[in-house]
Amino acid sequence: MKKHLVKVVLSSVVVAVSFSSCKNSSSSSKNVSRATGWKINAKDGGFQYNSDFKEQETPPGTVFIEGGTFTKGQVQDDIMHDWNNTPTSQHVQSFYMDETEVTNKMYMEYLDYLKKVYPPENPMYANIYKGALPDTLVWRNRLGFNETMTNNYLRHPGYAEYPVVGVNWIQATQYAEWRTDRVNEYKLAQEGFIEEDALYGVLNGEVDGTFSTEAYLNNPESVYGGQIDSLQGKQKKDSINSFAKRSSGIISPEYRLPTETEWEYAAQALIGTREYNNYRGRKKYPWEGDYTRNGQRVGRGDQLANFKQGKGDYGGIAGWSDDGADITGQVKSYKPNDFGLYDMAGNVSEWVADVYRPIVDDEISDFNYYRGNIYTKKAIGEDGKVQIIRDSVVFDTLPNGKVVAVNLPGEIKEVPVDEQETYLRTNFSSSDNRGYRDGDPGSSRFYQRFSDDEEDNRKMYDSPKHKVERDSTGKILRQYDTSNYRTSLINDEVRVYKGGSWRDRAFWLDPAQRRYLPQYMATDDIGFRCAMSRVGSKSKSKNKTVRHKKSK
Template sequence: MKTSHLLLYILSVSTTAIISCNSSKNNTSDKTGMAYNQKTNGGFEVNTRFRRGPGPGLMEIEGGVFVMGGSAINVPGQELGNYNHKRETTVSSFYMDETEVSNTNWLEYLNWIRNTYPGDQEYYYNELPDTLVWRQPLSYNEPYVDNYLRHPAYQDYPVVGVTWEQAQRYCAWRTDRVNELLLREQGFMTSFKDLNGGANSNTTAPVNPGAKEPFNTDLYLNGQIDDRGKRAKKDLNPGSAANTAGNAGTGKDAPTRNVRLEDGVIKQPYRLPTEAEWEYAALGLIGNTQYENIGENKIYPWNGLGLSSAKKKTRGLILANFKRTKGDYMGVGGSLNDKGGVTVSVRSYTPNDFGLYNMAGNVSEWVADVYRTGTFEAADAFNPYRGNYYLDKKMLDPTSGKLDKDKYGRPILQAAIGGKKQTWAQKQAAANAPAVVDSLRGNTSYADQRGYRDRENELYGEITLVNNKSRVYKGGSWQDQALWLNPAMRRFMQQDESTADIGFRCAMTMLGAPEISTAGKTEFKQRSSPKFNPKRM
């Protein structure tokens, strides 16, 4: 990474929150002149001090244009489906995990399930990784079957034996735990200390006060979890139930409300990265870019054609965990080349120019996309993705707006009805005639041409292993040779299957301006809106 970009990156990371560009800095509408955040003026609230920042574990990835599949190496005899067709693509800025999800991270998830649902053995069992993936007919791997997930010797190693579906559920669980932590620690909800009877503890609370289900972000935002902490938001709406009750207090006794999405406190959902996001982040071309000029392309997440370090202090050290030859997994005793026989710690080697570890080797990683060989011949040039399956939260009561939920306190999702907003009459008809609506569901849910327009059989003629549950994984692993370390390489596996060499990391959407930092950059000056004084008209 060039020095100027390194300083810029450190500055952007150290400033964990970024002030949003807001035209309403004066707490007054520039179109009506009405004041914001005033109980006596309608109570319309606008957060004019919103500060953006990543959730725990995430690094900021400034998006931009790159050539999808541009790092691919054409090898004679290589199958067409092993790499992406070269195509110029733009990826929005986003956040990505600094490291792969580790065994300790997954055990935290399992511990929460056991504490929250102690009698639900099925839930716990379904989220257990398949440790039998280590078994091979002609290999002695039984120690990994028994120890890899739980023994402290492997606590910082990447979790394996997890399916794409399990990874998706982990992302949803992580979203709720992070948002609950933010709300409780900032006093918007009852603090962990108070929940635990005054004990000095900040462990995740399994159950909300007066409720049977744990915290869920969607249900909280929908008002179905009512928990107000000591620093709960003041309710400025004069028409709210609390303010019209006749006994609404002032100051500390003033009515309060739940945090809303508009307050900027709630984090976006953790999710699997798209294939385009993953490939863009793995290349880390930002380190080779100055004034929109890429000085040097890459075929790995690091510069150069070699697989070992060229720096004086680390010269000769292997830069990733992979298999050098068909039988060489770790090198010669006394001078091990990559320091690992199977996986290694998620913080091994050096991070790439985005600060991400092990974007080549160690374990391959699940991404969100459905696999097709020709996806990027036809996909959109902006944020390309194949896998859209639009879902709506099922309504329990259309009058109150309450969402239906499952036995774990999570909103029930159902296939979207159509591609545009319904009229009020259609919405009421849907609520009153669910059987009719259900017959229409699914007609427009697949929005990425899966189905009759999709050439599902293009790999092997009329018979293929590729289907709508085939998911892409990227990055190469401890079992792969160097060819697979190239970020453009891609393979697929069924979303309900797992192996000993596939793990994952999470991503998160970045909202607002795509630029991470404006430090040291020339900017256009913005002038304030002309002031309006209704008393002097």
């Protein structure tokens, strides 16, 4: 009996020691190269890498959208008879998306930052803040009294959690770029790479210059006006690497506008109708059912979105409002879809990243489809380093006369890719791919290869090109395009917007519907939300179905 007990005890000790050694071996193997056997993250130097990285954190304000396959395009009756979104099978990679539209409060934080860091009273900065301001005059109507919204909608606290409007496509993309830098700047401060005082020191004028994610990654000594050495945090003392890199796993991918395919996939939220590896039919709206009213016991009869129900009916009868809003409504006023996204139908339509084309090529990409790629690279100076825009601001005058900042001080200068990147490639051959396989001269029925006649070589998509110039006194001179050769309202500066708004009938609530507007124009019923690509695994779920049984 005693011998048996001794054997059991010894066996337990052996198992415990074995488990401990396996655990230590597993832990240490992460810091030993499987390629060379050298140590990784050694205190003496060598190769440094984040071996403890698990998965990308969900960015602030977003929800996770697990990618998958779906039918993109219009699958309901086409009462317009245009079929400009023909059904195609698409696969979307996983990504993150704002749970609500960007609100006035969120956009005001952006404006506040610009005003403090780039004071408008400084002539060099005057157009930075002005160029980011939403166009509040979009509320005006020749035969309607809307001056209350013109003066109050953006700034009054009563509209703080309402979606921002009057923002054109260019302003929306610039907001996303600014948000990327602020989120990464904050994460670096949390991880000890930057002193937290630096963040607010920039706003208070105590720190010169600003933080740019790409500038930090490519030339970290350039951020904060070259003061980064004095603004580094505890990591400078505790780590071999004073600066974070992409391999550190701390820097997030950029915020951006979602592609049209991503937006439509997220709006449909077909995951709510999934059974194993199939979808149970199609969805007409972001919610289940063929009607806009709630059919459940709780809230039965309530509208499920903010939209125009009929001529002169934007919200229903006083005292019993159908949708609780006459113009835009406060975000999260209605139930989210199965992905957890609010207002993917109604409230405001939303800008997406794509350039608009009415016809989609039969041989389009069926993986992350997107039209609008312009490939650039970082400009390299004579010293071999990336060029940082320091004491100047690059502006662009839009066709409507609005001036916007293209590059801010502290950002990296980008230039189009050239033959050095495109030579003998099969996947792309030029920097600008907005008109690829659609809208190029060869696509036009007027095209004649060997003719120099302008009339013979009209493009398929060549909307009017208005010019805005300034005279010697700075006065704006607007020149309207009166050419008789223009054949379309579409060109490479026309962008897609999706989803119905408070001004639209129920027809436009279908996620497959698509419309377009020049990227420099804004309205009182178009807003936007941001997205971010998922890096790493497709799914967050750790429980995967066993695909095969182990043999005995």
